[in-house]
Amino acid sequence: MAHLVFVEITALGVQSIAYAKRQGHEVTLLRSPLYDFITPPAERAEAERLADRTLHAPDLQDVEVLRALLAEHGMGPGDVDAVLSTLSLCVLPAARLAERLGARGTPYEGAAAARDKGRCREILRAAGVPSLGFAVVSALPEALRAADTIGYPVVIKPVSGVGKAVTSIVADAAGLRAHFADAAEELRSMEPGLAAELDERYIVEELAVGELYSVEVAADGERFTPLVAVGRKMGRDNPVLELGCTVPSGLPAAEEAELGAYAAQVCRALGLGLGIFHVEVMRTARGFRLIETNPRISGGSLPDSVRLATDRSLFEILVDLFLGAPTPSGPLPWRRAASHTFLAAAHDTVVPADLAADWFEEFRPRLHSGFSRAVPGGRLRAMNGNFDPFGLIRVLDTDPDRAAEECARVRGDIEKRLGFPLTAVAERALTGAAAAESAAAQSGGH
Template sequence: MSHLLFVETTGLGVQAIEYAKKAGHTVTYLHCPQYEFTAPPELRDRARELADHTAAFADPADDEGVLAALRDSGADAGTVDAALSTLSYCAQAAANLAEAIGARGTPADAVAAARDKGRCRAVLEEHAIPSLDFEVVTTLAQALVAADRIGYPVIVKPVLGIGKAVTSITRSPTELEAHFALADAARADLEQGMASQLDERFIVEALAHGDLYSVEVAADGETCVPLVCVGRKVGLDNPVLELGCTVPSGLPADQERELGDYAVRVCRALGLDLGVFHVEVMHTEAGFRLIEVNPRLTGGALPDSINAVADRDIFALLVDLHLGTGEPLRPLRLEAAASHTFLAAAENCTAPADLSPDWFDAFLPGLHSGWARVTAGQSLPRMTVNFDSFGMVRAVSSDLAIADAVCAETRHAVGEALGIPLMTENPSKMFTPQPAGDPAVAPPS
């Protein structure tokens, strides 16, 4: 049996720890209190309960501190076979620690190249992989020059950004000025764990017009394959905000193959040769164009949507691949279609004062799964970053259009029940043929 080290986890990622324990492995779990906001406390408690060794570290950027936590946990560093993180914020710490103790892990340089949105695009250019025009800047003056050269509209994102923090689409120099004027305040509003990852650099990028997809790419040190291609739901009013996913992607087979091959090329160019990676790609008129690579398995609700319909458990695959014990890699086979939609307020508002504690239960019978954390009188902030959603609904069907329509209908009904405006996804695709839906379950207009 082997010894696996988790440097933090997402809420759903606790399933990887569960699988590792069931398979008889030793698990060490290092926990970082800065990231408690990313999952309900009971899930991290569960991770600590399951782990054989556990300890806390304060700052994922402090390699010595993370190594000290490993010592504090009582685990013997020499017996660790592999180290990983399912949480974006700690992917670099896990890769660095794996290298420091001689365990298997994603190469630290590759993680650094993927995380840095400017370096990542430079690598793509070096490998002649189609990408978007960009410049890395630190001041408004530089940003104005870059945007002028690239041509408006541009998107401005922190080079090390995660979760849509301090990100704006700007259509004019005035809007670009507004982004920089508000950036400090936006940064101050972030959770400490989000803000601490950022530095002073922004990337100014050509805004790609098209349909958003993602690919989970798996690499076991030898082969690198697209495990699954996924369609992404984006906001109708603000396309930067992601509101859910569909599995499968909804793309015709030939385009899905092209998307998978593109994502694999991107991971290979970056040197991401061990792990499961989340590659976000825009389908534009000119072809597929990278948005970004997260050098870890997808977060959010997507792992459970994949597991609802795939023939292999993605967390089991992640663990086996790190330990070098898995079956040969191949794309997942999907037995049905899954769709999930996040529930999030479109404006700052308050839940009804007379909301019953079990109000959400009425929605569950029509769904595969879902949750909502809203109590009577609770204030619900307008969605600005990923963590602002207060719930999720998931539908599974043999027909993707039906699963999608069930999510849209349920989201609409939840908004009515709470009496608040919810973020609405853009139902149309620009460059992807739409599957024909069942008119009986067409989404509300």
């Protein structure tokens, strides 16, 4: 029996605690109300129920406080085998705590390099890994100079940003001015647990144009293995917004292998030696280019879609890795395709009061799974980042393009039923089987 310490937990991350308990391990969960906004109450309660003990702290960033808390409960170096976090905001204290306790953990330097988007790109540049033009800035005049050098359009985002906070694509100097003007207001209304991550530094980056993918890369201390590559749905009107995923990626095998090798190379260059890492990559006309490396497993709903597509749980692999197991030998073979799309309001909206309370049930027969929190007369916030969607729909199929297309059709019908615009998903070029079918149809073939 091993002893795992989890620093906070995400909704789906509860599956890793459940697995550790099924395997007979001891679990200590460290929690703070600062992160309540991320994990719904039911999942938080489930995590606490499953864990052998939950220790609460006002803040989880001060590792000395965490060490003292564990010591108070009789746990010191030698009593803990591994420390991990499934939450971006807590990966650094988890890595540091592991070091201090002499337990297994993601190497702190690697996690810190990944969490700093400027440092990450410096390391890639030094290692000769293809990346994007960038500069780290603290104020508007510097940002204007950087954008002139890089060339508009550019992306500007906090160096340690998460969840799409204060992130803009800007076409010109006026756009950069608006970014800084709006940032002040966005920072003021932000959750304190998120605001604490950000400082005055932004990264100005070359805009990568193409289709977005993500790869879960597993590392066991020696090997870096791309486990699964996924196609990501971006906002049509604001490509920064993330609207879902399709597993598998639909890329031809050779290209998917190239994408996986690139993501693994990024993790190796950063020194992310232990864990599962969520690497976001744009497929541009010049090749694959890193958008961001998250030094933790995928958040959101993707791990469930991966489980449905591969019959393997990323959370089980995660726990095994932290307890010394080797990475799987290669990408997880997929058995079927899964596609999910978030439901979010395009504008601040009130749900029509005359909508049936059980309106979502009409759509269930067309879905594998899904949910909606939109209730008649309820208010919905316009989607601005990861925390704003009010629902999710998921479709399974034998082919990824068909799964994504059916998901899009259901989403369109839901929009009609609700009677207000949902955040629109950008069209993706078809790949794989559907691309071949449509090419055949266009050339008059069958």
